Amino acid sequence: MLALFIGAGFSKWAGGLPLGSQLFDFAIEPFGEREARRLERLMHEKQKWDDENPVGLAEQFIAKVLSSGHDRDKKNVCWYIARRLSEPFIWQEWQGGRVRRHVIMIDENRKWDRQGVHLAAGFIVQCGMRLSGIVTLNYDLIVEYALGSKGFNYGIRGEILQGRGPYPVSVWQNSVRLTGPLPFAKLHGSISWDVSAKYTDGRRGLGGDALIVAPTPNKRPPPELRSQWRLSEKILRGARRILIFGFAFNDYDQAVLEHLRSAGQHVEEIGIIDLVSRTEDAKELWPTANVQWFPPPPEGHTAISAWIGE
Secondary structure (H helix, E strand, C coil): CEEEEECHHHHHHHHCCCCHHHHHHCCCCCCHHHHHHHHHHHHHHHHHHHHHCCCCCHHHHHHHHHCCCCHHHHHHHHHHHHHHHHHHHEEEEEECCEEEEEECCCCCHHHHHCCCHHHHHHHHHHHHHHEEEEEECCCCCHHHHHHCCCCEECCCCCEEEECCCCCCCCCCCCCEEECCCEEEEECCEECCECCCCEECCCCHHHHCCCEECCCCCCCCCCHHHHHHHHHHHHHHHCCCEEEEECCCCCCCCHHHHHHHHHHCCCCCEEEEECCCCCHHHHHHHCCCCEEEEECCCCCCHHHHHHHHCC
């Protein structure tokens, strides 16, 4: 069986979402004065940090803010990260005498108008019936949009999501259930989750209370995500082959690297899709596995298809 492991490079390739190093491009449209003030404050803090740390990493800035003890700044940076990854999927409507924002629900047809959803869906289909599960470090909903509620589950088939169904028929009484056969583990959380529930859309990315593990050096998952790590272990242990798309094998991702090493110790073949070869990094985790590198599609499409079909 084949497991698919995707990092930030996958969402960059499919939907143009930023990598960790690109997170603070501040490419969001503030909604109202409150968001504008939050964004302005964060931009000021980031500029100040950049001036003091000209070669510093975005992850180091986030770690500095989260360890600062200033609750407002900590909430602002988490709000911004989730908000930035929600931005391409926000739409607005006039409702109840005012403009309201929504993050596209995973079953809405309007998702197909957004960059990356078709690409992601096509790639997952390319993996075919051999695919036993997907594991990701990403918070975004590109995979959920690509598969829809009938295509995947977060470890419990039939799990009920909170929130509305797709427009234009938004019937709250009819619960949205994840009935798809494909297990999908999100190791670092999601913009569609908070500590109490999972939702049908990315609304947690608007309020700043999403359940995500902020991208900092040596980040560790909270207890609320233990079930996702167990699901990931099950997916990886059940695979003979792992296809890794857009994961940088960064040294500061020690928890993830150890997870991959342990859960995939029996894996025979590793496929790496990236702009640069990560073969040596993969060899350190799986010294006995056969490792092959491919450039992302479209350049690597033929070779990737051949590898999947072996």
